[in-house]
Amino acid sequence: MKRWLPLGAAVVVVLTLVGGVLFLVLxxxxxxxxxxxxxxxxxxxxxxxxxxxxxxxxxxxxxxxxxxxxxxxxxxxxxxxxxxxxxxxxxxxxxxxxxxxxxxxxxxxxxxxxxxxxxxxxxxxxxxxxxxxxxxxxxxxxxxxxxxxxxxxxxxxxxxxxxxxxxxxxxxxxxxxxxxxxxxxxxxxxxxxxxxxxxxxxxxxxxxxxxxxxSLMAQEVVLPKSPCELVTQEVLMAAYSVPREINGYKTFYDDINCQQDRYVRAVGLVEPPGVAQSFPIIFELKDGKWQMWNAGTGGFSCGEIPREVWKAWNWRCTPEPVVCRDADDYTKVTDMNDVGCPVAIDIADRYIAAAQAGETQGTGTFWITDEWTCSKYPMPDRPNVANPLQCERNADRAVVRLGDNW
Known part of the structure; x- marks a missing residue:
């Protein structure tokens, strides 16, 4: 009997240890x-x-x-x-x-x-x-x-x-x-x-x-700033500025508007001695660096910049003309302002039909609807009969051109 006592004690110890391990594990x-x-x-x-x-x-x-x-x-x-x-x-x-x-x-x-x-x-x-x-x-x-x-x-x-x-x-x-x-x-x-x-x-x-x-809630994570968040006057000046050492010119940037972490429109302010000049300028992020896309005081072509970006800037751009219907005569239709080819062809055909039916007015071949004004577009050094035809949408001055004599 006595020899079973050590064995029993050992079993109790083992079970206790196993129980303790299971408790910790479970x-x-x-x-x-x-x-x-x-x-x-x-x-x-x-x-x-x-x-x-x-x-x-x-x-x-x-x-x-x-x-x-x-x-x-x-x-x-x-x-x-x-x-x-x-x-x-x-x-x-x-x-x-x-x-x-x-x-x-x-x-x-x-x-x-x-x-x-x-x-x-x-x-x-x-x-x-x-x-x-x-x-x-x-x-x-x-x-x-x-x-x-x-x-x-x-x-x-x-x-x-x-x-x-x-x-x-x-x-x-x-x-x-x-x-x-x-x-x-x-x-x-x-x-x-x-x-x-x-x-x-x-x-x-x-x-x-x-x-x-x-105890497991994530600590506040400071995410890296996006390209738009990093755009500052100094960043844009590093991308494009008139060298200060030339005749004392200084460049500044104001009204910085960044879209889609890729496009920036800003107003450049150049201060020659005694005179201040401003001009719009567009930057694009390429290869991780901001680079000047275009600058000037005139209009800008839309290029590859998405239209929603131009809209966010509240700024019109000039899209590339799109030939919606090709022809050798006045039935050729070119969309000049991204109105969409179905709309461009529809107004062109309605204008042509009105002209053929004698519904136009005057030598300028005027024809007006609630949405469009169509006529011959006067061009220098051309007689009126040789002037091209176009329709302009009243709401936004978008243009559809007819023919190929531009």
């Missing part, structure tokens, strides 16, 4: 329960999707659980749909989306049950943080207990668990009165400031923010 650093209001409401899918997204955003090493609540004050209904465990973010999302909303919001009952979940020895509680993230929608709590009653009940259950639980409350599409009730319950749990959301996108963002344990 104990998560962070444990979070999502407590979801499953009472009847039309927008429950927003909540389910937000919970699934928040769970997917968390570390796979976090222990996650899902509990719902909703029913009646006489028969409050709550259930743990997913028990705590690691690596089950997808399971949380699937279970949330499978909920069929019904009943009334019974938030206090759900909070109490979620607290009691942490009182069990297993599944293990988080070694660093234990959190309950509450999503209330369509109401807060239908059973109307006073704030003092709520505070007392929650404190009793929290003390019983013997663990500090970090609460987070999110109210989705609540009225002002419902928000007050939710805040009272949140205050009773000593939760951080309650968050309120009004739409699905805001709910997703908020749920992701409140679900990540504080």
């Amino acid at each position: 104990t998560p650093a962070h444990r979070t329960t999502f407590l979801v209001d499953s009472s009847e409401s039309a927008d429950f899918r927003d909540v389910a999707d937000a919970v699934g997204t928040a769970a997917a955003n968390m570390s796979p090493d976090d222990a996650l659980a899902l509990r719902r609540f909703g029913g009646t004050c006489d028969a409050p209904d709550t259930a743990e749909l997913v028990t705590p465990g690691t690596g089950q973010a997808a399971k949380i999302g699937d279970a949330a989306r499978a909920i069929t909303p019904n009943g009334k919001p019974t938030l206090l009952n759900g909070v109490i049950a979620a607290i009691d979940d942490f009182a069990r020895t297993y599944p293990f509680r988080g070694s660093e943080t234990n959190r309950i993230v509450v999503v209330a929608r369509g109401g807060a709590d239908a059973c109307g207990k006073s704030a003092d009653e709520v505070r007392t009940i929650i404190r009793e259950h929290s003390d019983r668990t013997g663990v500090k639980i970090d609460f987070r409350f999110v109210g989705h599409r609540l009225s002002s009165e419902q928000a007050k009730v939710l805040k009272a319950i949140a205050d009773a749990t000593e939760a951080r400031a309650t968050r309120f959301t009004d739409d699905a996108a805001e709910l997703v963002t908020t749920m992701k923010e409140v679900s990540v344990p504080t």
Whole structure:
């Protein structure tokens, strides 16, 4: 018998060591329960999707659980749909989306049950943080207990668990009165400031923010500045400026407008001795450096700069002419201002038909619609009969030209 005593003691020691190792291995650093209001409401899918997204955003090493609540004050209904465990973010999302909303919001009952979940020895509680993230929608709590009653009940259950639980409350599409009730319950749990959301996108963002344990929240990341953020007068002067040593000229830049991290329009100010001159100038980012694209006091061709950039600059450019229909006579159609070939051909054909039907006026062959003015375009050193035809849109002076005698 005595020889079994050392063996038994050894077994106890081994089991204790194994148990200790398993405890360390199986104990998560962070444990979070999502407590979801499953009472009847039309927008429950927003909540389910937000919970699934928040769970997917968390570390796979976090222990996650899902509990719902909703029913009646006489028969409050709550259930743990997913028990705590690691690596089950997808399971949380699937279970949330499978909920069929019904009943009334019974938030206090759900909070109490979620607290009691942490009182069990297993599944293990988080070694660093234990959190309950509450999503209330369509109401807060239908059973109307006073704030003092709520505070007392929650404190009793929290003390019983013997663990500090970090609460987070999110109210989705609540009225002002419902928000007050939710805040009272949140205050009773000593939760951080309650968050309120009004739409699905805001709910997703908020749920992701409140679900990540504080100790794991990313430190503020200073992202590298974009090319537009780095554009300064000094940067543009380095790209293009009149050398200061030549006759004392100085160059400055004002009204700097950067678009798409690639194009800059600025007003160049050149100050010769006693005189100031200004001119528009465009820069383009190429090979990681700002380079002058064009400068001058006249108009600019559109080039390859996107039209939305010119629009953002509130500045017109001259597009390259586009031959919409080629011909050897006056039926040739050229779009001069990017009106689009279907529009250009349509107005050209209508003008030609009007001229052939004798509907035009005067030797200038004038023809006017609500949108267009068409006529012969006078050119120096040409008789009127030899002048080319064109139509100009009244709204923006866009031009469509006919023929090939320009």
